[in-house]
Amino acid sequence: MKYSQAIKPISYLKAHVGEIVRGVSENQETMIITHHGEAKVVVQDIHVFEQTQESLAMLKLLAQSKASLQQGRIKPAAEAFADLAERIRTE
Helix, strand or coil: CCHHHCEEEHHHHHHCHHHHHHHHHHHCCEEEEEECCEEEEEEECHHHHHHHHHHHHHHHHHHHHHHHHHCCCCCCHHHHHHHHHHHHHHC
16 A cells, blocks of 8 residues: 555544554555644554564664674674683683
């Protein structure tokens, strides 16, 4: 479903909450709810939400890795694993 078709006023949500929950859940859709003509809330299937959060976490890790690389904060894999093994032994 296109977002332009998934925008509904809060009055629609109030009148059709069961239908909306079923539709969003079964079809893994996202719905945008407006209040006084402004987008205020997103209703989203929990699995879609979790996938989005996991994707954002991965993108954050990639961005941090890129920044570390650009700053020269790198070491060979063998050295990194040796450091980790040492940390585990000392804890």
